[in-house]
Amino acid sequence: MTVGGRKPWARFAGDEGPSLREFVGALCVIRTGWVDIRFGQAEVRAADGSTALVQVRQYEGEELALGSTGLLYAYEEDQGFFWVTPFDPGLDPAPPEPGR
Incomplete structure (x- = not known):
């Protein structure tokens, strides 16, 4: 995604900025009333700590609403949006033990 030949967050992250593909697999917070x-739109945090507001879409299923946590699982580059699915932190497996 570019604006005037530059990525909209380039002023915060240097000339290149994060690639949108880097957000696939990231958690996000829904910022619209529904998806x-x-x-739909969601806020996602980049590895450098900056945040971005991205376009998201969802097939019918469990409702995603304002404040819901979602998982970005695919990016449609030609259309400029991410596919998102609800994420339940309670289902997240424990991190691996050190040394394993």
């Missing part, structure tokens, strides 16, 4: 196949 469906045509509409």
